[in-house]
Amino acid sequence: MTGVIGTLVAAVIAYAVLVLAGYLAPDWLVLVATLAFTKGLVALGIVALMRGGLVSFGQGTFYCAGAYAAGLAMRSFGIGDAALLVALGAIAGLILGGIIAPLLAGYRGIFFATLTLALSMIVYGILNKTYSLGGSDGLNLHAPSFFGYRPAGSENAGYALFLFTGLIMVIAATLCRIHFNSVRGLLSHAARDNEIRVEYLGASVRWINSVNFIIAAVLGGVGGALSALSLGHIDPDFAFWTTSGEFVFLAILSGYVSVTAVFVAAILVELLRSYSSQYFPNTWQGVLGIFLLLIILFLPGGLGSLALRLRPKGPEPAPSPAENLK
Amino acid sequence: MTALLETIGLQKAFGAVIAASDISVAVEPGQKLGLIGNNGAGKTTFINIVTGHLKPDAGRVLLDGNDITGRAPRQVRRDGVSRSFQIPQLFTSLTLDQNLLLALAILRQEGMSSWKPARSDVKMAELDDLLERFRLRPYREQTVAVLPGGVRKLVDVAMAVTQRPKLLLLDEPTSGVAVEEKFPLMDVIMHAIEFTETTVLFVEHDMDIVGRYADRVLAFYAGRIIADGEPAAVLSNEEVQRYVTGGVA
Numbered sequence: 001m002t003g004v005i006g007t008l009v010a011a012v013i014a015y016a017v018l019v020l021a022g023y024l025a026p027d028w029l030v031l032v033a034t035l036a037f038t039k040g041l042v043a044l045g046i047v048a049l050m051r052g053g054l055v056s057f058g059q060g061t062f063y064c065a066g067a068y069a070a071g072l073a074m075r076s077f078g079i080g081d082a083a084l085l086v087a088l089g090a091i092a093g094l095i096l097g098g099i100i101a102p103l104l105a106g107y108r109g110i111f112f113a114t115l116t117l118a119l120s121m122i123v124y125g126i127l128n129k130t131y132s133l134g135g136s137d138g139l140n141l142h143a144p145s146f147f148g149y150r151p152a153g154s155e156n157a158g159y160a161l162f163l164f165t166g167l168i169m170v171i172a173a174t175l176c177r178i179h180f181n182s183v184r185g186l187l188s189h190a191a192r193d194n195e196i197r198v199e200y201l202g203a204s205v206r207w208i209n210s211v212n213f214i215i216a217a218v219l220g221g222v223g224g225a226l227s228a229l230s231l232g233h234i235d236p237d238f239a240f241w242t243t244s245g246e247f248v249f250l251a252i253l254s255g256y257v258s259v260t261a262v263f264v265a266a267i268l269v270e271l272l273r274s275y276s277s278q279y280f281p282n283t284w285q286g287v288l289g290i291f292l293l294l295i296i297l298f299l300p301g302g303l304g305s306l307a308l309r310l311r312p313k314g315p316e317p318a319p320s321p322a323e324n325l326k
Numbered sequence: 327m328t329a330l331l332e333t334i335g336l337q338k339a340f341g342a343v344i345a346a347s348d349i350s351v352a353v354e355p356g357q358k359l360g361l362i363g364n365n366g367a368g369k370t371t372f373i374n375i376v377t378g379h380l381k382p383d384a385g386r387v388l389l390d391g392n393d394i395t396g397r398a399p400r401q402v403r404r405d406g407v408s409r410s411f412q413i414p415q416l417f418t419s420l421t422l423d424q425n426l427l428l429a430l431a432i433l434r435q436e437g438m439s440s441w442k443p444a445r446s447d448v449k450m451a452e453l454d455d456l457l458e459r460f461r462l463r464p465y466r467e468q469t470v471a472v473l474p475g476g477v478r479k480l481v482d483v484a485m486a487v488t489q490r491p492k493l494l495l496l497d498e499p500t501s502g503v504a505v506e507e508k509f510p511l512m513d514v515i516m517h518a519i520e521f522t523e524t525t526v527l528f529v530e531h532d533m534d535i536v537g538r539y540a541d542r543v544l545a546f547y548a549g550r551i552i553a554d555g556e557p558a559a560v561l562s563n564e565e566v567q568r569y570v571t572g573g574v575a
Binding site: 178 | 377416420441443445
């Protein structure tokens with residue numbers, strides 16, 4: 001249990017640092033960080049999948065489902081509390097993920113990636129033509145309240161949303177860290193290496209992948225709901241393939257070793273996008289591409305693999321088998 | 327005595343190649359059975375059918391009298407059958423410790439726990455015992471990808487033994503291992519399962535190893551069993567010498 005307690009303590013410290021950093025940071029940076037956290041949550045879901053050897057190119061499906069669930073709850077039922085809206089986003093991801101997971105559990109590699117992409121494009125197409133949900137224009141949302149508290153002024157509202165998003169992010173990251181260190185987390189990693197041995201040990205690779213998919217779907221739904229609240233607007237582009245591609249970009253950039261790296265990568269990309277779109281308005285996508293290329297060339301394990309490089313070297317060379325078996 | 331494993335009329339063909347032709351065998355509990363035969367004779371097909379990796383075209387597999395034909399490998403494992411592979415099937419990016427801890431965790435039905443840490447005091451104690459029995463302690467923190475072939479073979483067998491099987495199938499446990507390591511490796515394996523009452527079937531090409539470790543031998547040729555009996559009798563069988571051992575008794 002020491003590992004779990006250590007993770008919980010680290011989470012409390014991380015949140016305290018976030019509260020302070022958000023208080024000191026300028027408003028624009030608080031907004032950038034809030035958006036980065038929401039996208040980081042979706043990318044964290046892809047990281048959970050990647051640890052099992054799968055990459056989804058269609059997380060926009062769940063991101064969009066979470067956003068629309070929160071948006072519709074706000075507009076149709078007058079629900080304005082951020083916690084409830086995010087819970088609804090999570091439930092939307094859970095239901096959709098629960099339906100899709102068994103259908104995709106038998107697919108691997110490019111087939112899995114393409115099918116998830118196709119699903120997201122179906123959702124995009126349907127939303128574009130569903131005028132009761134705003135069609136291609138989408139829907140506007142108003143600012144939420146937080147456990148009954150409605151901050152006055154845009155500055156306070158921005159900081160409150162930052163704190164709330166940061167709290168959800170820290171909770172999600174902590175649960176994922178505990179999960180990754182658990183038996184099931186290690187089993188996912190093992191399934192990535194060798195499905196045959198996993199099956200011969202008595203575990204089901206289909207089940208492992210299904211659960212990972214549902215975890216990713218829930219995180220996608222939560223991220224979508226928080227994005228909707230941050231932007232104050234939702235539209236079918238939430239499910240568009242470029243949105244899903246951005247999450248994959250973040251997951252590759254961070255690697256699947258560290259959960260912290262996912263959010264660091266998300267902030268880096270948001271900052272890079274902000275600056276490059278300001279200074280290179282017509283070529284900023286190229287700057288992002290070069291950035292990703294450099295990471296793949298020089299840090300193929302992602303930003304999280306830096307932590308591994310800093311660890312002490314491995315154990316001393318072991319004796320030869322013949323010597324050891326004597 | 328009820329046979330632990332009984333196969334009745336197993337048939338399997340891959341196109342025109344007959345891999346199993348009317349294979350009927352009964353294995354008593356506690357036996358150490360050597361499976362010999364040239365490449366393509368049907369030894370691994372037999373193991374793959376028994377462990378659920380392949381479904382037979384016809385015939386049945388009974389374990390303790392229960393029909394397990396066509397069950398998935400994970401179900402067969404739960405019924406008490408474990409196996410090792412000719413090419414070790416391990417989690418190569420994990421350490422040796424982590425490989426065995428996972429096997430122990432699944433045995434303890436913790437495989438689906440997102441809360442229980444992979445390392446726990448209870449499992450570490452069991453792991454220590456396993457490392458000792460298989461003489462794997464010096465390699466425990468190494469990533470499996472960098473381990474020598476002989477050690478990987480041992481880990482592969484240890485993973486199977488960890489499941490405390492009633493029936494253990496070893497597919498060429500000494501293949502790819504240096505000549506001077508073969509007997510010590512088999513000694514370690516047999517010593518590790520000595521007090522477990524596990525029934526062992528092992529595929530082997532080295533007749534010295536078969537003679538030393540098996541108390542019964544099945545000789546395969548072209549998907550058929552051409553001899554079945556005590557090692558000395560089978561290895562001196564005329565057909566076995568002609569088709570399998572090439573005159574080596």
